[in-house]
Amino acid sequence: MPCPFHKQQPDPFGEPRRKDGVLVNNFRGTDVPMILKHDEVRRMAKDWKHFSSDAPFQVPIPNEEDVRTVRQLPLETDPPDQGDYRKIAEPFFNRAKDPAVIAQMEVLITGLIEGALGQDSVEIVRDFAIPLQSRGLANLLNTPQTEADIWIGWGMHIFREGDGTSKGKAMEEYANDLLDRSAAKPGHDFFSALTQAEFRGRPLTREEMLGYCSIVFAGGRDTIINSISGVIGHLAGTPADFEFLREDPKRILGASEEFFRVLSPTTHLARKCPRGANVHGVEVKPGDFVSLIFAAANYDETVFEVPETVKLDRRPNPHVAFGFGPHLCLGAAHARLVVRTLMKVLCERVARIETLAAVDKYEEETSYRRRLAYDRLEVRLTRRA
């Protein structure tokens, strides 16, 4: 099936990847060479000595200096610090494999689907994906749903309004207050655990705690929201794929990997070159940045046959949607749980998804324009007999 995500724009990185292996994009006045090939993205993601993440605010591109004041942990560090920071958060992220948390996700998604089945139409981004992301995260972090009620109000982007203005200060104020409340009356949740955690024998500083809060709120927000609307949009537009899953729900496992490959919700992330580098003839000065385009690597035709085609039974599928190497996404198990449970419940309860209205969402840059998912997706669900 041709992929509806790329109906207006087939892989935006295809030609430069084949020709040059690198695409130079100007981000707010600075040229950044972007690495396009699967083998090179993987090699550089592992080579932290030459391609470092020790760059506060700078791993996302454009950088986030104007919207936050804390280094995101463990993302913006290198090994060995990164490994020790990661260990502190890992027990909560591993909860995505706990049968009780898996059951909670099924209850949550069933409730949302049942709510949607009872209406003539539902707007998936605002009324389905955002509540699902916020409530699912609260369950993962073992945090009361009263906090998720607040997170739902944050909209799609945690740091920026639709017009680009910063709302990072408000997010950090909220996180500080949440940490104060957690320290005063500790529970068994992630935020209380941060207030009691130790890094190499000393308590975490408040700034470090805020660094974890920043990534759990930001890192898994639009990525999850776009995954949810992307999957629903595809199954609405390609009923044969929906039927393919319903015929044998065991196919959901492989299908989720194909959705993450095709959607690649994190387009790219940066690495700092402390010693400089030369990438495909492009000179990078010491201290300057390159970016690893996971979304381009996932369409590398030397690795993925007919990459622009969605093949829900694609095997093997060595995509890098969750990164590669030491920083491999901590939220990947949770993201997989969301998407797989969504497909499971849809297969069990829904016969048909009709698209009533859709507004596509794009990432626009000086040298590429990439379709992400939807700004708005209004659908009607029909109950399965």
Ligand code: HEM
């Ligand atoms: C479909 C959803 C998601 C995608 C596509 C995604 C993508 C990624 C990618 C590509 C990286 C690698 C970063 C690098 O190499 O610099 C990463 C790291 C990370 N992600 Fe995700 N992510 C998703 C969901 C989540 C969620 C839900 C959370 C948390 C609630 C999360 C938390 C993190 C953290 C903490 C790291 C840093 C890990 C480290 O530095 O050791 N992600 N993610």
